[in-house]
Amino acid sequence: MLYSGTVEAGIEDFTAISVGIDETARTVTIAIPPVEVLGTEIEPGSIKVYDESSSALNQLQVEDFAAFQETEEKRATQVAVNNGLLTKAENRAESIIKSHVETLLAGTAYADYTITVVRGTADAAPSTR
Numbered sequence: 007m008l009y010s011g012t013v014e015a016g017i018e019d020f021t022a023i024s025v026g027i028d029e030t031a032r033t034v035t036i037a038i039p040p041v042e043v044l045g046t047e048i049e050p051g052s053i054k055v056y057d058e059s060s061s062a063l064n065q066l067q068v069e070d071f072a073a074f075q076e077t078e079e080k081r082a083t084q085v086a087v088n089n090g091l092l093t094k095a096e097n098r099a100e101s102i103i104k105s106h107v108e109t110l111l112a113g114t115a116y117a118d119y120t121i122t123v124v125r126g127t128a129d130a131a132p133s134t135r
Contacts, residue, residue: 007053007054007074007078008052008053008054009048009049009052009053009054009078010048010049010052011046011047011048011049011052011078011079011082012045012046012047013043013045013046013082013083013086013091014043014044014045014046015041015042015043015044015086015091015092015094015095016041016042016044016095016099017038017039017041017042017099018039018042018044019039022038022039023036023037023038023039023103024036024037025037025107027116027119031120032118032119032120033119033120033121033122034107034111034116034119034120034121034122035122035123035124036103036104036107036121036122036123036124037123037124037127038099038100038103038123038124038125038126038127039126039127040096040125040126041092041095041096041099042092043083043086043087043091043092046079046080046082046083046086047079048075048078048079048082050071050075053074096125100123100125103123104121104123107121108121
């Protein structure tokens with residue numbers, strides 16, 4: 007069988023992101039929770055069966071498809087993770103968050119602060135003002 011699908015990864019709960027500001031060190035620390043696989047989907051219309059025994063009398067049943075979909079979604083998730091999906095998602099999340107914070111701080115008293123993103127935790131350094 008051949009099929010197309012997507013595996014998505016990212017931060018599930020943005021409320022778990024925390025920010026600490028250290029005015030003495032002139033730093034902003036953003037702590038983000040670990041990224042995780044958010045979903046896997048196989049596009050049903052993309053499935054191609056390459057089997058000589060396929061015929062009008064030997065078609066997949068709904069139960070066959072459900073089992074296939076569950077098995078293949080797990081396999082596709084594992085393949086994506088093994089190919090660096092979570093690392094790519096972490097890098098992208100860090101880049102986006104850092105860029106947004108830089109934009110928010112531009113033109114403020116914090117514009118020249120060093121921005122640090124700490125991955126895999128939601129505990130940023132406490133604010134010291």
